[in-house]
Amino acid sequence: MDGRYADCERITLICDNLNTRTKGAFYEVFPAERARQYVRRIEFVYTPKHGSWLNVVECELSCSTRQCVAGRRLGELRLLQEEIATWSGDLNARQRGVDWQITAEDARGKLKSVYPKIIL
Incomplete structure (x- = not known):
């Protein structure tokens, strides 16, 4: 963030759901003020768990x-x-495809919280 992305106002960080990929991790590694500066510039986007x-x-x-x-x-x-x-x-x-072990119907039910809510 201080090198390649120093000139970027906002950074989108796509993360899996590993527990180390949190805003809190920045506060464990950097002083609070610096961590806060980094976190304010990052948009965290988490992928579905499954x-x-x-x-x-x-x-x-x-x-x-x-x-x-x-x-x-x-x-x-x-x-x-x-x-x-x-x-x-x-x-x-x-x-080659991916052999998911879940049906589309089950996925819709289990992952409904990650899909946007569309209001017409």
């Missing part, structure tokens, strides 16, 4: 690490980018 797209991303990153780069030293960024591009291209060509 069925989150963030879960999918975390799974994909884990798979790419294990299947593509684990145990290897890639000395150049260009080489890493090529390896990841090849791996993800092969994976995307298979059009």
Whole structure:
């Protein structure tokens, strides 16, 4: 926030629901005044607890690490980018889906609190 985003008036931070991703965590790490300055600039957006797209991303990153780069030293960024591009291209060509273990009807009931309320 003091580096790359120093000139940003407001920052949107998309978080999963891990308990460390709270405003209070800033107060544990920084002096109160500095923590308050940071927190005032951040808009915290939390993903749903279950069925989150963030879960999918975390799974994909884990798979790419294990299947593509684990145990290897890639000395150049260009080489890493090529390896990841090849791996993800092969994976995307298979059009693999996510096998959620919840029905759409159950999800609507359990996740209704995260959907916006539309008033007509």
